Amino acid sequence: MNFTDAEIWGIIAALGAGTFLIRFSFLGLIGDRPLPEWLLRHLRYTPVAILPALVAPLVVWPEATGGQLDPTRLGAAGVTITVGYILKSPLWAIVSGIAAFLALGALV
Amino acid sequence: MPSANSLRAAFWRGARDAAPFIIVVVPFGALFGVVGTEAGLDLWQVMGFSFLVIAGASQFAALQLMTENAPAFVAVASALAVNLRMAMYSASLAPHLGAAPIWKRALIAYLTVDQTYALAVQRYEDAPKAPLAEKVAFFFGACLPIVPLWYLASLAGILAGSAIPADWGLDFIVPITFLALVAPGLRTMAHVAAALAAITLALLAAGLPWNLGLLVGGLGGMIVGAEVERRMTRAGTFQ
Numbered sequence: 001m002n003f004t005d006a007e008i009w010g011i012i013a014a015l016g017a018g019t020f021l022i023r024f025s026f027l028g029l030i031g032d033r034p035l036p037e038w039l040l041r042h043l044r045y046t047p048v049a050i051l052p053a054l055v056a057p058l059v060v061w062p063e064a065t066g067g068q069l070d071p072t073r074l075g076a077a078g079v080t081i082t083v084g085y086i087l088k089s090p091l092w093a094i095v096s097g098i099a100a101f102l103a104l105g106a107l108v
Numbered sequence: 109m110p111s112a113n114s115l116r117a118a119f120w121r122g123a124r125d126a127a128p129f130i131i132v133v134v135p136f137g138a139l140f141g142v143v144g145t146e147a148g149l150d151l152w153q154v155m156g157f158s159f160l161v162i163a164g165a166s167q168f169a170a171l172q173l174m175t176e177n178a179p180a181f182v183a184v185a186s187a188l189a190v191n192l193r194m195a196m197y198s199a200s201l202a203p204h205l206g207a208a209p210i211w212k213r214a215l216i217a218y219l220t221v222d223q224t225y226a227l228a229v230q231r232y233e234d235a236p237k238a239p240l241a242e243k244v245a246f247f248f249g250a251c252l253p254i255v256p257l258w259y260l261a262s263l264a265g266i267l268a269g270s271a272i273p274a275d276w277g278l279d280f281i282v283p284i285t286f287l288a289l290v291a292p293g294l295r296t297m298a299h300v301a302a303a304l305a306a307i308t309l310a311l312l313a314a315g316l317p318w319n320l321g322l323l324v325g326g327l328g329g330m331i332v333g334a335e336v337e338r339r340m341t342r343a344g345t346f347q
Contacts, residue, residue, distance in 0.1 A: 001148045002177050008153050014184045015170055016160030019191045024217035026199040027206065035199045041334040043196040045302040047165070048293050049329025050190050051286045052303045053310035053322050054169055058283045060311060063176075073280055080284050084291025091132050093288030094139075101280055 072108050076101035110239045118242040122227065122249025129223045130253050134261045136164050136285070141265020142272060143168070143281060147175050151266050158262035162221055162255065165289055166190040168282050178319045186322050197225040204232040204243055212244060219251045221258075298340060302333025 003011070026035070059077045061067040079100035084093030110118075137158065144154035149171075157167045170187035178186075197220050205216055227250045232243055294300050306329025313321035340346035 001174050003174060003180070005153075007180055008149065008174070009156065011170060011174065011180050011183055012153065012156045012160055014180075015157075015166065015187050018184065018188045019161050019163055019166065019194070020218060022188070022191050023194045023198050023220045024214060025195050026202045027217050027220075028198075028210065028213050035196075038334070040196060040199070041337055042330045043193060044337070045299065045330040045333030046189070046193040046196075046326070048290055048299045049302045049306040049333060050186075050192075050322070050326035051165060051169075051290045053306040053325030053329060054172065054186070054190075055283045055286045055290075056307040056310045056325070057314050057321070058172070058280075061314070062279070064279050073283075076280065076284060077287055080287040081291045084288050085294055088292040090288045090292055091135065093291055094135070094285055097284035097288060098281065101284065 072101060072104040075104045110241050115241055115245045118238075118245040119249035119252075122231070122246040123252040124249075125227050125231070126223060126250040126253045130257060133223070133254050133257050137258045137261030138265035138268065139281065139285065140164060140167055140171075141262040141267075142269035143265075144171055144262075145266050145269030146272070147171055151263075154262060154266050155259070158259055161187075162218075162258060163191050163194070164258075165286065168285060172282050173319055173322075176319065182318045182320070186319065186326075189323060189326055194220060194225075197229075200229055201225065204228075204236075205240070205247070207240055208244055216244070216247055219247070219255055221254065223254055224250045296337075296340075296346065298333045298337040298346070301336040302329040305329045305332035 055077075059073055060069065062070055062073050064070075065073075076097050080093050080097030083096040084090060087093070140158060141154055144157065144167075145151075149157075157170070161167055166187040169190045170183045173183040173186055198217065201216070201220070205213060208216070224247065228243075228247045231246050232238070238246075290303065294303060306325045308325075309328040310321050310325025313324040315321070316324065337346055
């Protein structure tokens with residue numbers, strides 16, 4: 001990581017302040033006026049859109065393999081999604097994903 | 109005016125309802141401590157994240173982009189995009205807590221995380237007529253097992269992280285963590301469509317500078333999800 005300490009603290013402070021403002025937005029500033037339905041409808045999909053967009057390149061082109069498609073990482077990602085989807089539990093999904101990553105890594 | 113007893117009862121009810129989440133919060137906080145330390149942050153910086161941000165997914169997102177040496181504003185903007193859902197939390201808490209004094213609302217805002225929000229809204233919908241002070245007490249009670257343990261777990265992870273060698277393949281723990289957070293949330297076709305569109309767009313736009321492919325994929329996925337929901341609602345097939 002090529003950041004100075006000041007830059008790292010700048011990122012932390014900006015993220016902390018911005019996150020607080022998002023949380024405070026309606027509760028603190030806007031009060032109990034209702035949000036437009038179209039806005040709520042988009043906000044509902046932030047977690048299931050932003051996080052996969054972040055992960056997809058890391059799964060398909062992992063830096064650790066020099067950007068080559070890697071069966072171990074693809075397999076572990078598949079196990080994580082399947083377990084998380086079926087059991088509806090982030091915790092079990094993490095545990096199974098890490099176990100699959102280690103097991104496949106030992107096999108391949 | 110609710111009695112001191114009923115406030116105490118509401119507070120401890122919140123704490124009790126939140127207790128099962130300890131098994132989610134502790135490993136996740138510890139993981140952030142480990143991964144942050146491995147990425148090269150010092151103790152105060154990792155604790156700064158966990159104390160000032162208290163939003164695990166966005167902390168991991170910022171960390172990931174920082175290790176890729178993305179520009180600082182991209183790391184901040186992308187991590188904030190992960191937290192946009194909290195505007196929705198804020199909006200749905202406002203009708204219940206909007207009448208509390210400003211300093212309490214500010215403290216509640218700081219403490220609004222996925223788990224405290226979900227517990228509070230569920231409680232307020234079960235007992236909408238409860239007095240404001242009891243609703244506030246329940247919220248703070250729900251924070252008790254979650255937020256202090258988030259700080260402590262991060263600290264424990266930092267201490268463990270400095271003892272773990274750097275070549276353990278921890279690079280893939282962050283992607284696994286994100287997938288684990290997303291998969292249980294794929295409740296409807298609209299959620300699945302949002303995720304698939306986001307993945308496709310993020311891969312197609314991966315060549316853009318400054319990791320902007322992430323924001324293109326994320327925003328595109330949100331628009332697709334919202335549009336699928338709108339059409340399914342109109343056709344009467346949503347939920």
